[in-house]
Amino acid sequence: MLEIKNLDKRFGAIHVTKDVSLRLKAGERRVILGPNGAGKTTLFNQLVGEITPDKGKVILDSQDITPLDVPARARAGLSRSYQKNTLFDGLTCRENLALAAACKTGAVRSVFRDALRDKAVREIVEETAVLVHMTPYLDQRVSEISYGIRRQLEVGVALATQPLVVLMDEPTSGIGPEMSHAFHTMINDLPRDLTLLIIEHDMDLAFDVADSITVLNYGEVVFDGAPDEARGSSLLRDIYLGSWEDA
Structure with missing residues (x-):
């Protein structure tokens, strides 16, 4: 592979x-x-x-x-998670995952479009959240979650590109x-x-x-x-x- x-x-x-x-x-x-x-x-x-x-x-x-x-x-x-967090602190965990998923689906053609409008993106986000045990935190801003949960989200962002x-x-x-x-x-x-x-x-x-x-x-x-x-x-x-x- x-x-x-x-x-x-x-x-x-x-x-x-x-x-x-x-x-x-x-x-x-x-x-x-x-x-x-x-x-x-x-x-x-x-x-x-x-x-x-x-x-x-x-x-x-x-x-x-x-x-x-x-x-x-x-x-x-080929996807990667980093040793140091590279997340968008002002966005929710759901939105961070959605941006990564949209890169896979092509749902985002402009930075101004909401990726979560796309059904395929929403499905990837939900599936990825389950994989990295993030479902309870999806609607919290990254700035509000603990460092350990951020590490899980970092892996989730890598996985959301499928x-x-x-x-x-x-x-x-x-x-x-x-x-x-x-x-x-x-x-x-x-x-x-x-x-x-x-x-x-x-x-x-x-x-x-x-x-x-x-x-x-x-x-x-x-x-x-x-x-x-x-x-x-x-x-x-x-x-x-x-x-x-x-x-």
Whole structure:
């Protein structure tokens, strides 16, 4: 479903991704681990088109999307949630989801048109709200909801475009243990035909949801395998300077 071929990126003397190659099957849930500065977010930025790689290709559902810009990649089926919230605080949760859904349906031809007038948009909003456990909050403004609920909404906005592949950049960043548990449940409840690529530092979440784990270190893939293999990897213990048995 998603193939990353030899992505390479330098910023001056800093080599942030080094010949990175990955292949995700349809419905696969892969978690990317790695210490700070490993190149994880830069990799995501290249996948969605925010950064142009120096070389390499991004293939989505057999289509080479490397030449496409960010909106075109989104229309092709690649969506992303961010490490920091990128929501419209003055709009309701429903309206935030509607704007994302309208990008998929084409309901919005002008920023002045109300996307919620479109039946297809309303249906997507309701369905997405159920997926991310947002139904009770739909008519609250984003400025009125907690940080943890905003994180759920951020994932919902990515899902409302009805993508083939969703990239999640540290979805549990900044939330407490109780909310983190809710994220575990939410992600596990997502449709299994949805392909997920997740950057995460929460080891509990990583091993709970992952079908496969990739580890980046200094911009290169140093491990790619099953969660059980990751738990037993001495290399990963060395990278994280800690015990994986408690993960």
